[in-house]
Amino acid sequence: MTTMDLDRAWDLHPQVSVRPEPFGALLYHFGTRKLSFLKDRRLLTAVQSLADTPTARAACLASGITEAELPRYGRALAALVQSSMLVGRTS
Amino acid sequence: MTTAPEAPVARHGTSRLVDLFEYGLAAPICLTWELTYACNLSCDHCLSSSGRRDPRELSTAEAKAVIDELEAMQVFYVNIGGGEPTVRPDFFELIDYATGHHVGVKFSTNGIRITPAVARRLARNDYVDVQISLDGATAEVNDAVRGAGSYATAIRAMENLADAGMRNFKLSVVCTRHNIPQMDEFKALADRYGAQLRLTRLRPAGRGADVWDELHPLPAQQRQLYDWLVAHGDTVLTGDSFFHLSAYGQALPGLNLCGAGRVVCLIDPVGDVYACPFAIHEDFLAGNVRTPGGFAEVWRDSELFQRLRAPQNGGACASCAFYDTCKGGCMAAKFFTGLPLDGPDPECVRGHGEELLARRPQDGTRLPKPSVDHSHRTSPARRSRPVDLTLVRRREDLDRPPVSACAEGPLTGFRLTGTGDQK
Numbered sequence: 017m018t019t020m021d022l023d024r025a026w027d028l029h030p031q032v033s034v035r036p037e038p039f040g041a042l043l044y045h046f047g048t049r050k051l052s053f054l055k056d057r058r059l060l061t062a063v064q065s066l067a068d069t070p071t072a073r074a075a076c077l078a079s080g081i082t083e084a085e086l087p088r089y090g091r092a093l094a095a096l097v098q099s100s101m102l103v104g105r106t107s
Numbered sequence: 108m109t110t111a112p113e114a115p116v117a118r119h120g121t122s123r124l125v126d127l128f129e130y131g132l133a134a135p136i137c138l139t140w141e142l143t144y145a146c147n148l149s150c151d152h153c154l155s156s157s158g159r160r161d162p163r164e165l166s167t168a169e170a171k172a173v174i175d176e177l178e179a180m181q182v183f184y185v186n187i188g189g190g191e192p193t194v195r196p197d198f199f200e201l202i203d204y205a206t207g208h209h210v211g212v213k214f215s216t217n218g219i220r221i222t223p224a225v226a227r228r229l230a231r232n233d234y235v236d237v238q239i240s241l242d243g244a245t246a247e248v249n250d251a252v253r254g255a256g257s258y259a260t261a262i263r264a265m266e267n268l269a270d271a272g273m274r275n276f277k278l279s280v281v282c283t284r285h286n287i288p289q290m291d292e293f294k295a296l297a298d299r300y301g302a303q304l305r306l307t308r309l310r311p312a313g314r315g316a317d318v319w320d321e322l323h324p325l326p327a328q329q330r331q332l333y334d335w336l337v338a339h340g341d342t343v344l345t346g347d348s349f350f351h352l353s354a355y356g357q358a359l360p361g362l363n364l365c366g367a368g369r370v371v372c373l374i375d376p377v378g379d380v381y382a383c384p385f386a387i388h389e390d391f392l393a394g395n396v397r398t399p400g401g402f403a404e405v406w407r408d409s410e411l412f413q414r415l416r417a418p419q420n421g422g423a424c425a426s427c428a429f430y431d432t433c434k435g436g437c438m439a440a441k442f443f444t445g446l447p448l449d450g451p452d453p454e455c456v457r458g459h460g461e462e463l464l465a466r467r468p469q470d471g472t473r474l475p476k477p478s479v480d481h482s483h484r485t486s487p488a489r490r491s492r493p494v495d496l497t498l499v500r501r502r503e504d505l506d507r508p509p510v511s512a513c514a515e516g517p518l519t520g521f522r523l524t525g526t527g528d529q530k
Contacts, residue, residue: 031233033181033183033209035133035134035181035183036133037132037133038127038130038133039127042132042136042183044183044184044211046183046184046211046233046234047233049184049211049236051136051183
């Protein structure tokens with residue numbers, strides 16, 4: 017299972033579009049032409065706040081995800097990194 | 108009218124994604140948009156019975172207004188087709204407009220306009236993908252269905268795209284009885300031009316309904332195709348069209364769901380919105396983008412789409428062990444072959460469809476006829492089915508025509524009696 021560094025800054029890839037849906041959200045990457053989905057509204061909030069939060073951990077906690085749930089949500093974020101939906105942010 | 112679908116949000120948490128999709132999305136994931144019915148070819152199996160341009164075709168301004176709506180709804184990309192979309196004089200203006208407004212474009216073409224210059228232009232735009240249609244890995248097999256010279260046209264287009272540096276464009280094949288033995292050759296052809304192979308199912312829609320009996324894969328070929336897809340599943344696209352084959356065993360990659368009206372739909376050249384690209388028939392017409400609420404309202408509120416998003420029961424298939432993955436197959440395939448929509452697919456791999464097909468009237472008179480036909484008139488019409496006529500005897504108790512409510516003539520109701528020479 018892939019992992020990611022929850023303690024660094026992340027952002028959506030600039031070619032990714034996010035569309036909220038009743039069950040969560042759909043993500044589409046215009047570069048890879050791959051579709052992905054978020055099955056949870058809190059995960060959507062976390063993903064949308066990555067750009068303005070210093071770390072992925074902070075984005076998750078601010079979105080109502082508990083410490084106990086972090087490993088599971090961390091794996092979901094790692095899958096998004098794997099498919100280039102999320103990229104590391106340096107500024 | 109069925110009851111309104113259960114709010115999808117109430118079901119989330121326990122359901123698989125595919126179950127959530129069954130209740131429909133806020134907007135299509137992608138939609139097919141046939142830009143024109145005009146085409147330089149007359150393929151035997153054309154889904155949209157294309158050939159001649161429809162004079163009511165959406166204007167450039169109307170097409171741009173549709174793109175504005177798609178952008179607002181965050182429709183990620185459109186599959187543009189036709190007819191042959193590139194024969195529209197404003198084709199490039201429209202795809203540039205779409206990609207400039209965050210609507211990605213994948214378009215299908217027979218390659219007729221893909222010159223070296225056009226190929227270079229396409230290769231520069233990251234938001235455009237091209238799909239070259241080819242239905243035989245040899246000219247002999249392809250041209251028999253798509254017309255003389257069409258193989259050479261498609262190959263030249265692929266050469267031009269490859270030379271322009273376009274990577275991963277699609278080589279799109281409709282699987283027929285004649286080309287299923289050529290799968291490895293198609294794959295080699297795609298590899299030669301740096302393209303990705305895309306295989307789709309032959310649907311009995313449009314003119315395809317006329318040739319389906321002769322062209323659809325034989326049962327043994329279905330198995331052959333399934334095995335090939337399982338072996339090559341990661342490298343080959345299928346547009347999710349073979350989910351009925353999942354009853355052979357494992358589910359194939361993809362959603363395995365009929366997306367009609369739920370995650371996909373079709374906009375035709377005159378702005379009519381149908382449930383899916385394979386169902387151009389008034390029974391599956393949801394509305395028109397020219398109505399005041401536009402496409403968004405049709406997608407959201409049309410009675411047809413609401414109905415398609417309501418829970419479906421498996422009907423005759425409910426007791427089948429494979430219903431969960433096959434879902435009864437393709438709605439359009441059932442409709443145009445005259446089978447009940449809540450029963451098995453005509454190509455059900457368990458053989459249930461064949462039994463029903465065998466029981467249909469053999470003269471084809473009971474099959475639904477497409478409501479829209481733009482076929483070229485230069486070749487003889489292929490449809491030569493008997494026309495339904497009902498002859499009735501005049502009722503014995505009527506000795507004169509019935510009087511209609513609005514008949515106000517001075518002789519209304521006057522009955523000529525006695526002379527007998529009028530009868």
